[in-house]
Amino acid sequence: MSLPDGTPAFHAFLYADPAAHSLSPRMHRAAFAHAGLNGTYDALRVAPADLPGAVEALRRPGVLGANLSLPHKEAALPLLDSLSSAARAVGAVNTIVHRDGQLHGDNTDSPGLRDALYDAGYIWEEGAEVIVLGAGGAARAAVHALNCGQQNVTVVNRTLERAQAIAADWHAPDAHFQVTALPAHAAPWESAALVVNASSAGLNDPDQTPLDATFLTRLPARTLVYDMVYKPAETRLMREARAAGLNAENGLGMLAHQARLAFRAWTGADVPVSVFLNALTDLTDPGPAPAGSA
Ligand SMILES: NC(=O)c1ccc[n+]([C@@H]2O[C@H](COP(=O)([O-])OP(=O)(O)OC[C@H]3O[C@@H](n4cnc5c(N)ncnc54)[C@H](OP(=O)(O)O)[C@@H]3O)[C@@H](O)[C@H]2O)c1
Known part of the structure; x- marks a missing residue:
């Protein structure tokens, strides 16, 4: 998929079970908009048995990577090609970064x-x-x-x-x-x-x-x-x-910062934490409609 001017579309995901009430889509969609990038972020419910296939799917062109939440943060470790020192020391991955078919696991919670x-x-x-x-x-x-x-x-x-x-x-x-x-x-x-x-x-x-x-x-x-x-x-x-x-x-500040760091790892864009925090301001608001589908 590409824009008329040829700008590629980027895709990122949350894999969790359950996933429906995650606040990550609203933060990352706001960050894509702030950075002027044509990106989508979708929270997908992935059952534990489906995690290996879902992780493999991140190797597709245009996919930046994924966040992981319960219950996948530990289970994903052996599915990845490399791990950051933080992910290794914590024993958990909350961010997968895709580059040229390789998947790198990081931990931005710390x-x-x-x-x-x-x-x-x-x-x-x-x-x-x-x-x-x-x-x-x-x-x-x-x-x-x-x-x-x-x-x-x-x-x-x-x-x-x-x-x-x-x-x-x-x-x-x-x-x-x-x-x-x-x-x-x-x-x-x-x-x-x-x-x-x-x-x-x-x-x-x-x-x-x-x-x-x-x-x-x-x-x-x-x-x-x-x-x-x-x-x-x-x-x-x-x-x-x-x-x-x-x-x-x-913990809103931590939530916003872990998202900021994941977004930076995917895109290289250093979006201010205020963009992520503002996206969380009204937690009762269901948030903007998905910018695209996975
Ligand atoms: N703000 C952020 O960005 C951020 C990031 C990551 C996680 N979190 C939050 O951190 C919390 C923990 O996440 P996790 O992934 O570590 O969960 P987890 O693996 O399920 O661990 C839960 C821990 O909470 C303890 N616990 C549960 N209910 C308790 C109670 N009523 N009284 C005392 N201790 C209790 C458990 O004790 P036992 O060992 O005795 O069962 C266990 O140590 C969650 O609320 C999560 O949303 C926030």
């Missing part, structure tokens, strides 16, 4: 979190104590971002064994900065500069929280509580953190 924390005013002091809640793929991306950023990380999870597995698997790039797993009562709340909720507690449920509020009262006043969850826009964790006098941010 640098997306890093950039969102900068935007939220987090000051990266060498050797600071940070606490990550959760032990799934998002927690692994957070451990990567934070420990590579010279932070000491304590992973706290409802199922302690999963947190311990992250700490055991992790190869710290610098032995001065550690990753440990502890039950919540033993975590270093009094000295933590940052708490990142990388658990799915609170997702679409305003009454759910990953953390007993008494732990929040043990944090220093300067602590930032960053919740990767962005729906609802103010989670119970954020509400209780603010009530305890702390700064709290939701």
Whole structure:
């Protein structure tokens, strides 16, 4: 497919299951428009058994690549020709980049979190104590971002064994900065500069929280509580953190930055994060109609 002037059309996808409620199409369509590129982005429901075929289909001419979401981020690794160091270290791919028939796996969740924390005013002091809640793929991306950023990380999870597995698997790039797993009562709340909720507690449920509020009262006043969850826009964790006098941010910034970085990897266009954030402004709006079909 090409425009009358010969400009090629580009195609990118989200593969997830379910996929219907993804916010990625509205962000990437806004980015194509901002960059002046004739591109389409479609969220496709891909069942786990269909992932190998769907990944193979990305080798077609005109396809830039795909984002991956649950449940495909780990399963895609062996299907790809190469992996970035972040994807390898996290053990998960959220972005596949297609170049001349070759598929490269990257993880933009980790640098997306890093950039969102900068935007939220987090000051990266060498050797600071940070606490990550959760032990799934998002927690692994957070451990990567934070420990590579010279932070000491304590992973706290409802199922302690999963947190311990992250700490055991992790190869710290610098032995001065550690990753440990502890039950919540033993975590270093009094000295933590940052708490990142990388658990799915609170997702679409305003009454759910990953953390007993008494732990929040043990944090220093300067602590930032960053919740990767962005729906609802103010989670119970954020509400209780603010009530305890702390700064709290939701995960929209991370969502926008991971998309920005994926879009840049596909197109080379450095579209400002504000374009992605503005596309998310009204989360109840179903978003623009698809610019094209896959
Ligand atoms: N903002 C962004 O750009 C961004 C990017 C990636 C992910 N996320 C969000 O990050 C969250 C985690 O994603 P994931 O892929 O890592 O999910 P996942 O692999 O399913 O892991 C979920 C984690 O949440 C914990 N959990 C679930 N319900 C809980 C509850 N009620 N109380 C305490 N812990 C609970 C689980 O604990 P157990 O181990 O005990 O089951 C597990 O550690 C999701 O909400 C996702 O939307 C946001």
